[in-house]
Amino acid sequence: MPVVITAKNISFAYVRMPVLENISFTVEAGDYIGLIGPNGGGKTTLLKVLLGLEKGRGEIQLFGTALEKFTDWNKIGYLAQKSPVAQSRFPIAAEEVVLMGLPGRGARVGRNELKEVYAAMRQTRTRQYAGRIFNDLSIGQQQRVLLARALVSKPELLILDEPSTALDVESREMFFDLLAQLNTKYHTTILLITHDTGEVGKHISKFMYVDKKLVFFGTREEFCHSPAVAKQLGPFAQHTIDHLHNQHGHCPLGASCKECHHG
């Protein structure tokens, strides 16, 4: 499998406060990684460092190229945890926001570009808001528009920081189905931060648990069924594991799992 992200000994501190310590891992093409951990554990910061938005120590490669030299940003779709500053007045239409995800620079918008924008908006069910002013949309509608922006360049790597927090039940389900489909059908690599442990269990292939250090990185099976790991992870992870077990049918071991509460 080609390697998509290589991280070696990443450390990062906000003014004298260490947030990440010596984190190393590799992400392979086609991985669907759930990045979990407690609030303030450094998940968001890790993504920012990976994307070069914060400058940390250590070595990072994206698609085999050192981060400092990486220019192929079309291959990456990113959705931040924080929405863009809600300026009181920023009259920009939702479709223009999605357009930012495409590589063009000038004022002219090509017909094909518009087609791609609308296709992405249909995927996140926001086509009907295309002409509305972004800041006038509800938070959940905004989040779906920003998802469309992350998807519009058909990226090979999707980096999503809690994309589902403001979504209603139906949108959330559709969104996670969409991610699963992108992952299986188009082999899109996904790195997803979420506290939505119920959804996490369904499709994710690997878990990454970050609490300042990389406490755990491995497959879902290892995550669920390694008591030693569970012990080390503390109450938060235990809760996640319980959640996975409790989801009828979603435990990777199925009915043979002794810990699952079947029936």
Next chain:
Amino acid sequence: MVEFLSYGFVQRGLLAGSLVAAACALLGVFLVLKRLSLIGDGMSHVCLTGVAVALLTSTSPVYMSIPVVAVASLGIMKLAKKFKIYGDAAIGIISAAGLSVGLLLTALAGGFNTDLLGYLFGSILTVTRGETILCALLLLIVAGGIFLFYRLLVATCFDESFACTRGVPVRIVDTGLVLVTSVAVVLSFKVVGIFLISALIIIPPVTALLISRTFKQVLWLAAGFGVLSVWIGIYISFIFNIPSGAAIILINLFFLFAGYLLSKGVPRG
């Protein structure tokens, strides 16, 4: 009106004023949205240093001020980056430095003379041919830059970190914006005077932002308000014999007030 327009120096003043007002308004849209709009205020104070140096050395105030203000604007960027959140403080520091050095040099040059007063309060009818050409060049660069890099500019205003992950060189875009603004500021001081330049950068964009429904509309309206205020302002100043700079800014304030009323009454959607 016809008689008023028949003077060559009036025509040139109107032309230069319109060009520079449009450029200031267009730049102002991005500066206001980036919360950098006060940078115009800081730079205009630095103009005083440039003008004083020119008076001391008997050179052209406009051409002397351009490099001085450009360097100062880079200083503001550097300071703002160093202090991070205290961007406005950085502007205040450079602004104070520009004013005090300017006043000191003016004293050395033999105190306030009529030339200097003209620069403080605007003297649109003394615009030279060379300066008018410079104004045209400025607007060409501003409008061309916006046309070519429209999406980059909008993206860096709207969502800077996302722009970074699209490979947009945000620092270079910002530096370019600030450098071009410094030229616009210098070219504006004959039109409205050093004291009122920042109004030309701030008020038309804010008025446009209040009533526009698309971003392109913001740009067109801001430029339109800027140009219109220069025309009406100069006409009024000619009729009532009042300082043109003050008249231009008062017209802008009137537009702003009207825009505010309009934005209250007009639903967007």
